[in-house]
Amino acid sequence: MPEKTTVSVIKADVGGFVGHCTSHPKLVEKAKEEIAKAKKEGLLTDFCVLTCGDDLELIMTHTHGTGYDKVHALAWNIFLKCTEVAKQLKLYGAGQDLLSDAFSGNVKGLGPGVAEMEFAERKSEPVLVFMADKTSPGAWNLPVYKMFADPFNTPGLVIDPAAHGGFTFEILDVEENKTIKLNTPEESYDVLLFLGSIDRFMVKAVYRRSDGEIAAVASTDKLSHIAGQYVGKDDPVLVVRSQAGFPAVGEVIEPFAFPHLVEGWTRGSHHGPLVPVKFDDARPTRFDGPPRVICAGFQINNGVLEGPVDFFSDPAYDLARTRAWKVADYMRQHGPFQPHRLSLDAMEYTTLPKVMEKLKGRFVSGSNGSHSKTVKTAAAKTTTATKR
Numbered sequence: 001m002p003e004k005t006t007v008s009v010i011k012a013d014v015g016g017f018v019g020h021c022t023s024h025p026k027l028v029e030k031a032k033e034e035i036a037k038a039k040k041e042g043l044l045t046d047f048c049v050l051t052c053g054d055d056l057e058l059i060m061t062h063t064h065g066t067g068y069d070k071v072h073a074l075a076w077n078i079f080l081k082c083t084e085v086a087k088q089l090k091l092y093g094a095g096q097d098l099l100s101d102a103f104s105g106n107v108k109g110l111g112p113g114v115a116e117m118e119f120a121e122r123k124s125e126p127v128l129v130f131m132a133d134k135t136s137p138g139a140w141n142l143p144v145y146k147m148f149a150d151p152f153n154t155p156g157l158v159i160d161p162a163a164h165g166g167f168t169f170e171i172l173d174v175e176e177n178k179t180i181k182l183n184t185p186e187e188s189y190d191v192l193l194f195l196g197s198i199d200r201f202m203v204k205a206v207y208r209r210s211d212g213e214i215a216a217v218a219s220t221d222k223l224s225h226i227a228g229q230y231v232g233k234d235d236p237v238l239v240v241r242s243q244a245g246f247p248a249v250g251e252v253i254e255p256f257a258f259p260h261l262v263e264g265w266t267r268g269s270h271h272g273p274l275v276p277v278k279f280d281d282a283r284p285t286r287f288d289g290p291p292r293v294i295c296a297g298f299q300i301n302n303g304v305l306e307g308p309v310d311f312f313s314d315p316a317y318d319l320a321r322t323r324a325w326k327v328a329d330y331m332r333q334h335g336p337f338q339p340h341r342l343s344l345d346a347m348e349y350t351t352l353p354k355v356m357e358k359l360k361g362r363f364v365s366g367s368n369g370s371h372s373k374t375v376k377t378a379a380a381k382t383t384t385a386t387k388r
């Protein structure tokens with residue numbers, strides 16, 4: 001049996017340049033220097049360091065399986081060392097995503113985002129890594145549904161016998177910390193029931209039903225749930241295997257031709273379009289956004305990352321970008337109003353409840369007739385919106 005390959009993508013925002021816009025070259029340099037040592041020492045087979053906005057993305061291959069402590073320790077130590085660089089340069093939010101100093105073998109739950117998968121390499125192994133900034137893991141729900149369950153996006157579901165049996169979606173309820181597995185096509189309405197709620201349910205992984213092979217895996221870490229307050233958005237990553245029984249490369253990237261609305265943008269508190277951009281344009285500026293996504297494609301060759309191909313540098317995505325800039329402009333005109341700004345529930349972890357708390361005593365009961373109930377504030381965790 002040939003040795004299996006593990007792809008580990010571990011990312012964190014350890015300091016923005018300028019503000020939350022992009023990553024300082026010195027920070028990237030440090031990450032590359034440290035990760036190269038680990039390759040030399042034989043821990044990693046290969047690596048690729050990229051950035052998306054202010055997020056540092058470590059794409060690593062090795063043979064140790066998912067959740068391997070030494071690989072997690074490597075990523076954690078790189079983030080710590082880069083935080084030192086960020087502090088020296090007084091970059092914004094140095095160490096932002098490192099929410100705990102209690103590392104004990106796995107970065108999960110400590111702040112960084114993680115997406116890992118292990119597989120026996122096929123004769124040819126195309127893998128695509130998506131990285132987003134100024135958004136949250138719910139941003140993957142719509143595109144992943146389209147890739148693996150919508151035949152209008154992926155004709156392979158109809159015409160490829162290896163994909164025709166459908167896919168299993170593993171979905172996480174971030175509030176309850178529970179997962180559910182649902183099979184498409186027959187349970188696709190159930191999948192949509194959950195994935196449509198981008199603020200609570202997140203696609204965690206996708207498996208091919210015919211043989212249980214891993215097809216996709218996403219980071220689902222919610223920083224606000226770990227920290228108990230808003231510290232930055234959970235800018236997510238997604239790894240997708242492609243071709244030969246999985247969606248073709250073109251089918252994997254096709255959903256991003258529609259710049260759908262996601263949570264994030266300024267202060268992580270707004271809805272805006274997810275814009276597919278080339279690597280160099282992953283620099284959210286207008287109103288700290290709009291949210292960006294990049295896609296790095298690799299042919300994995302015995303663990304070696306042949307690539308990356310910068311998929312969204314294709315002018316074929318110009319139309320999506322033009323649409324996105326227009327949608328961003330339209331959304332911006334709502335100012336502090338919903339649905340541009342997130343709902344009160346979603347604002348619970350931001351600084352907004354503090355402002356509401358201050359005004360709590362100013363409400364007068366019974367102002368809408370005798371039947372009206374006392375208005376509770378978001379600070380009290382119950383909003384009028386949730387009662388509907």
Ligand code: 13P
Pocket residue numbers: 248249250
């Ligand atoms: P080629 O004929 O260029 O190999 O493409 C095949 C394919 O299935 C593309 O989706």
Ligand code: 13P
Pocket residue numbers: 013020053054096133134231232233234235265266267268288
């Ligand atoms: P990041 O999550 O990318 O750090 O952005 C945070 C923010 O508040 C931007 O306005």
Ligand code: MG
Pocket residue numbers: 013015016019020054093096232
């Ligand atoms: Mg930041």
Ligand code: MG
Pocket residue numbers: 013020053054055133134233235
């Ligand atoms: Mg970020």
